[in-house]
Amino acid sequence: xxxxxxxxxxxxxxxxxxxxxxxxxxxxxxxxxxxxxxxxxxxxxxxxxxxxxxxxxxxxxxxxxxxxxxxxxxxxxxxxxxxxxxxxxxxxxxxxxxxxxxxxxxxxxxxxxxxxxxxxxxxxxxxxxxxxxxxxxxxxxxxxxxxxxxxxxxxxxxxxxxxxxxxxxxxxxxxxxxxxxxxxxxxxxxxxxxxxxxxxxxxxxxxxxxxxxxxxxxxxxxxxxxxxxxxxxxxxxxxxxxxxxxxxxxxxxxxxxxxxxxxxxxxxxxxxxxxxxxxxxxxxxxxxxxxxxxxxxxxxxxxxxxxxxxxxxxxxxxxxxxxxxxxxxxxxxxxxxxxxxxxxxxxxxxxxxxxxxxxxxxxxxxxxxxxxxxxxxx
Numbered sequence: 001x002x003x004x005x006x007x008x009x010x011x012x013x014x015x016x017x018x019x020x021x022x023x024x025x026x027x028x029x030x031x032x033x034x035x036x037x038x039x040x041x042x043x044x045x046x047x048x049x050x051x052x053x054x055x056x057x058x059x060x061x062x063x064x065x066x067x068x069x070x071x072x073x074x075x076x077x078x079x080x081x082x083x084x085x086x087x088x089x090x091x092x093x094x095x096x097x098x099x100x101x102x103x104x105x106x107x108x109x110x111x112x113x114x115x116x117x118x119x120x121x122x123x124x125x126x127x128x129x130x131x132x133x134x135x136x137x138x139x140x141x142x143x144x145x146x147x148x149x150x151x152x153x154x155x156x157x158x159x160x161x162x163x164x165x166x167x168x169x170x171x172x173x174x175x176x177x178x179x180x181x182x183x184x185x186x187x188x189x190x191x192x193x194x195x196x197x198x199x200x201x202x203x204x205x206x207x208x209x210x211x212x213x214x215x216x217x218x219x220x221x222x223x224x225x226x227x228x229x230x231x232x233x234x235x236x237x238x239x240x241x242x243x244x245x246x247x248x249x250x251x252x253x254x255x256x257x258x259x260x261x262x263x264x265x266x267x268x269x270x271x272x273x274x275x276x277x278x279x280x281x282x283x284x285x286x287x288x289x290x291x292x293x294x295x296x297x298x299x300x301x302x303x304x305x306x307x308x309x310x311x312x313x314x315x316x317x318x319x320x321x322x323x324x325x326x327x328x329x330x331x332x333x334x335x336x337x338x339x340x341x342x343x344x345x346x347x348x349x350x351x352x353x354x355x356x357x358x359x360x361x362x363x364x365x366x367x368x369x370x371x372x373x374x375x376x377x378x
Contacts, residue, residue: 001108002031015193019202020317028128030119034110037119037127040161041099041112049160053090056102056115062095065156071170072148097153099123122153129158140167144215145182147172171273174217183220191220200225203232203318210275210316231279236320238286238309242299243369249297253288254305261285265312278316285309322376333364337373 009027016023030037041058044050049065052058062068062076069075076095083094098120103109109116119127129137135158142151151170158166175182178189196205207228212218261281268277289305313320340355359366359375366375 005029005031018197019193019205020319022317026132028132030124030128033124033127033131034119036131037123038110038112040123040127040130040157041119043161044099044157047160049157050099051092052100052114055088055090056100056117057090057098058100058114059091059096060099060153060157060160061092062097062156063093065160067159068095068156069148069152071152071155074148074152097122097149099157122150123157125150126154126158126161129154130162135162135164137167139169139171141171141173144172144174171214173214174212176218176220178220182217200229201232203320204228206317207231207279210279212276214273214275231283232318232320235282235286235313235318236322238282238289239306239320240290240293242293242297242302244372245370246293246296246298249292249295249301251292251297251301254292254297254301257285257288258305258308261308261312265315269315275316278312282309282312285312329362333359333362333375337366337375341373 009029013023041050044060045052045058048061050058050060069079079095080093085091085094100112100114100117100119100123102114103116103118107118109118140151140154147170155166177183178191181187181189183189183191193205204225205228208220208224209218211228211231261284264281264284265278268274268281271277285305286309289302289309292305293302336355336359340352340359343349343351343355356366363377364375365377366373
């Protein structure tokens with residue numbers, strides 16, 4: 001089991017890196033936190049919040065916690081109505097949850113004061129939190145499907161153990177939906193990150209998420225992904241250099257747009273992580289930069305606004321990098337563009353169109369302007 005979990009840990013770390021997610025400061029593991037988990041459970045038993053059953057299980061006593069259910073706005077009486085004690089369980093109350101489970105034949109186990117067993121799902125998170133972050137934390141995140149019972153139980157056991165408020169803020173995100181249904185292994189409608197990145201860039205995934213509200217469901221389909229890809233391309237335009245023939249531009253609009261973009265971006269992010277509003281401020285800044293470039297702004301004049309733009313997209317983890325080809329392929333593209341330019345010069349429009357189509361099939365996007373032809377891998 002530990003070798004299997006390490007494989008998933010490695011895959012997870014690789015996926016995060018490929019999505020341009022910065023690595024965490026610490027990556028605790030349950031198997032390496034076992035002494036604290038056992039100490040945590042012993043402390044809850046000593047305080048009267050937990051009890052050991054004769055079969056080697058240990059349960060949290062929900063009736064001892066007067067605030068149980070406050071995160072999910074549930075009352076214990078209402079929960080009890082639909083709860084039942086499974087065969088083999090030795091609970092005092094149907095809603096009591098497991099802190100330690102006695103090992104079944106063939107299962108991985110650790111030695112404990114209650115015999116061979118393994119920790120319950122909820123206690124693992126509380127113990128790792130305590131080990132890495134201390135008794136109190138500022139923000140606890142997770143999917144909205146974890147509010148009850150997982151996060152409710154984390155609060156109950158942690159606050160009963162420490163006597164302090166566990167987390168100041170709870171931030172729950174909506175589910176990713178494919179075809180109107182939540183993505184889940186049980187439904188078999190999973191698209192892996194590796195599969196996604198084989199056809200789309202990490203920026204597209206980020207843009208899809210950033211354009212929504214984190215608490216709301218997120219629709220994952222070709223239409224929403226295409227829209228996200230178009231938005232990424234729109235933002236990329238702000239990073240283009242000035243025209244080689246640029247003569248200069250009244251840069252007052254550029255200067256004022258820098259402060260405006262920072263202000264609007266910060267206000268949006270401070271408003272419950274309104275990332276869609278933050279992205280809107282980037283589009284506004286991009287529009288001003290592109291207008292200035294079209295009106296002959298020099299690279300020197302564009303630089304302050306583009307530096308601010310880079311600073312803000314970095315906050316959102318966007319790279320906005322064009323796809324890279326090999327030097328051999330780049331040379332081939334340059335040769336075809338040179339041939340196309342010659343054909344256009346000689347008014348050989350059919351040959352010019354043939355080369356454009358050939359470049360498109362190669363995955364190359366070209367753009368003609370008064371200053372010549374530019375291209376990029378699409």
